[in-house]
Amino acid sequence: MAISYLQVDQLTKSFGDLILFSNLSFGIAEGQRIGLLAKNGTGKTTLLNILTGKESYDSGSVVFRRDLRVAYLEQDPQYPGDITVLDACFLSGTDVTNVIAEYEKAMELGDHSNLDDILQRMDLLKAWDYEQRAKQILSQLKIRNYDQKISELSGGQLKRVALANVLITEPELIILDEPTNHLDLDMTEWLEEYLQRSRLSLLMVTHDRYFLDRVCSEIIEIDQKQLFQYKGNYSYYLEKRQERVSGQNAEIDRANNLLRKELEWMRKQPRARGTKAKSRIDAYYDLEKKAEKERDLGNVQLQMKGSYIGNKIFEAKHIYKSFGDLKILEDFNYVFARYEKMGIVGNNGTGKSTFIKMLIGDALPDKGEFDVGETVNFGYYSQDGLQFDDQMKVLDVVQNIAEVIDLGNGNRLTASQFLQHFLFPPEKQHNFVYKLSGGEKRRLYLCTVLIKNPNFLVLDEPTNDLDIMTLNILEEYLQSFKGCVIVVSHDRYFMDKVVDHLLAFSGNAQIKDFPGNYTLYREWKEVQELIAKEAAQAEKGKEIKEEKPKIEAPKKEEKKKVSYKDKREFEELDALIPKLEAEKVKLENELSDSNLSPDALLAKSNRISELITEIEEKTLRWIELSELI
Structure with missing residues (x-):
């Protein structure tokens, strides 16, 4: 059975008369990757702030496993503008950064009274190599000027520094609020791959649906102040949510039909009503509430006329x-x-x-x-x-x-x-x-x-x-x-x-x-990167071929007799290798044509890969035979 990391029970939060959510209950276990969905203004960020202790709640309970390492990426992270990028990585307030701060303070004041305990915790938390880990993660996130002031960073750079802060501490559970906001495509795809490879548990709010689909294995939705859970990724959620909504709409339609009949009955009743009639009246009011229930699903078709636009744009x-x-x-x-x-x-x-x-x-x-x-x-x-x-x-x-x-x-x-x-x-x-x-x-x-x-x-x-x-x-x-x-x-x-x-x-x-569109562009870009990589490998193979073989003069008695078959194979390879290289160059030129279909791109790329392998094999065999002839 998976270890429970977090349990939320009967959680309620309101601002004055506005109830954001009521009696929410859910849990996060080891290995779970949960995406949280809801409309703007229904309490997603508020819920994350409650879980991380940044905001209070009206009732219910939030219980984390004892000693669980939790990290939180805020939607709009804030740091003092006058500190450096590297200094910001020591402000996370985690056990690691806290014990480092204690150690530095003890060294500065010369107070060694509690040093043994501090050193033991430094060893336990691997705090000695924290700075090196920070630099490594920052570098992967393309932040390499560690002494740059926070005030000089762009929004995207600041988000990457905050993301590094989350990952450096090696948490067991991470809570992410719009992690891809202000990240460019390369960084979004890097983070996507990082989370797919890692064993982290996570709770995440994001509008990036590809990211959600590829990273999360479970979806939680807050809708009409209630919580609904779906054991699958975003694609699965869409399918099952539609089934739920269709079922609710059918129930509302049935309620409306019944309501019409009940309304006729209510109008026919005299002022004095018996006990049986009263129960039916109560049922009528329940039906009325159900029938009046509004479904605000956002499935709206809005076609604007648009003002006239000429041929010249x-x-x-x-x-x-x-x-x-x-x-x-x-x-x-x-x-x-x-x-x-x-x-x-x-x-x-x-x-x-x-x-x-x-x-x-x-x-x-x-x-x-x-x-x-x-x-x-x-x-x-x-x-x-x-x-x-x-x-x-x-x-x-x-x-x-x-x-x-x-x-x-x-x-x-x-x-x-x-x-x-x-x-x-x-x-x-x-x-x-x-x-x-x-x-x-x-x-x-x-x-x-x-x-x-x-x-x-x-x-x-x-x-x-x-x-x-x-x-x-x-x-x-x-x-x-x-x-x-x-x-x-x-x-x-x-x-x-x-x-x-x-x-x-x-x-x-x-x-x-x-x-x-972007998916086709990404496929084309991957092919171009593959071509560049293979071209570099081919160039390396060509250098091997062109390099004059360094052969020690064999002893006379060890010299092998060259067969006619070897000579024939050598001549064939000498003619074949240039043809293979010419075919590869031709295909590379054809791949630069932007009108190629994805299937054609893939086929030509696969053939180039085959050619590079074949050229390398034939070249190595050519070198072996050249030593004999």
């Missing part, structure tokens, strides 16, 4: 942009097509956000120009978000932009109806902005962009802090959007569903225009 003409020695664009040219849906991917610092800021006019290129069509009306969703007046009501924020939205074909939505489509029920619309969670504020910001009815949407990291239900609505909206879209995102699942081709920024002004 924009043309990038000989664009140059750099920051010192860092090149972003160099003689970049592009003609954007009508109704195009482009994704922009690449590591942090390669210039993705700078590119779209130049496009919408928030930044200027060093040389060249963006020629934008006259009918283009940009809707820009930035990483920084919108600074709201916290004392305004949610509905007022949207109504200040538009009272009514034209959907086309005579259909119109009020601001309130539009907000409901994006999971703001009427009672939430009359809340003040300061009462919203971080994810709800991002969702409100998204509404303020979309309600202006733009015909060209430019979305810079729109998925950060949005829950999966909101992402589903946004994806559906973008798929049917009658206009142009550019999306900068590290969310692979989102990109696969929304865009039809990519601009991949590799740094130093290297940009690849790829005709496909």
Whole structure:
């Protein structure tokens, strides 16, 4: 039986009249990898803060196994700005960092009264090599300037330092709140592989559905203040959740049918009622509650008309942009097509956000120009978000932009109806902005962009802090959007569903225009990496072939007689090896064709792998025979 790490029983939390969740019970055992799902504003981060002791709760219990090593990655980690990256790794407040602090204090004060106990704990916790482990993990996360000040780090770098802090301590259970936010694609995939390989137990909140599907083996969902558990990954959860929701909807339909009959009966009854009638009246009110139960599932179809957009969208003409020695664009040219849906991917610092800021006019290129069509009306969703007046009501924020939205074909939505489509029920619309969670504020910001009815949407990291239900609505909206879209995102699942081709920024002004979604691009990139690796191996094999064999002169009596068969094989190899190498070069050139299908890419890559093995074998045999002839 698996060892229990954490047990939560009958946990309830509220803020005033708002009940976030009630009587939640669940456990985490050794080896479990649990994903926690819920809409923004329903208490995901609050629950994690309760589990880690950062927030109180109304009732219930939270019990960890004694001496369990637990680490927590916050959604927005905070460190003093004046300390270094390496110093930040000693601020985690774990048993290891605490005993190191005790040791350093004892050495500084010359107080050796408790030194034996401190040294024993240092040995037990392997604290002596903590700094080396810190540097190793930081290096894997591409943080190599250990003396850099925290205040100088980007959001992505800060998240990686916090992630290193979690992993260095070698915890048994880790709690992760949006671990992929602000991480670029390479780092997200590194973390995904790290967690898949490790034996860590984890509880995680994330909107990254590929990450969730590949890392977690169990899903917990908080819905309607209740908790539902699914023993499987995200794909399994989707299937079983749909079964549950369909069952609930069928129950509500049955309740409505029964309610109609009961309503007729209630109207026929005289004022005086007997005991049997009273029980039936009570049953009626129970049915009424069941029938009125609202299912806010987010499965909303919202098709906006979109303002007219002409044939000319924009043309990038000989664009140059750099920051010192860092090149972003160099003689970049592009003609954007009508109704195009482009994704922009690449590591942090390669210039993705700078590119779209130049496009919408928030930044200027060093040389060249963006020629934008006259009918283009940009809707820009930035990483920084919108600074709201916290004392305004949610509905007022949207109504200040538009009272009514034209959907086309005579259909119109009020601001309130539009907000409901994006999971703001009427009672939430009359809340003040300061009462919203971080994810709800991002969702409100998204509404303020979309309600202006733009015909060209430019979305810079729109998925950060949005829950999966909101992402589903946004994806559906973008798929049917009658206009142009550019999306900068590290969310692979989102990109696969929304865009039809990519601009991949590799740094130093290297940009690849790829005709496909992110998964196809990733497959193509893996093939290119394999080709480069195999080319390096082939070059090494070629050097072996070209190197003059160093053979000791054999003794006369040991010299073997060369057979006709050996001579014939040597001549055949001498002719065959150049042909194999020529075939490999030809295939490598063909693989650079971006129009190849994934099947063709894979077939050619497999053949290259076979050729490299064959060339190496034939070359070694050629060398053996050359020593005899």
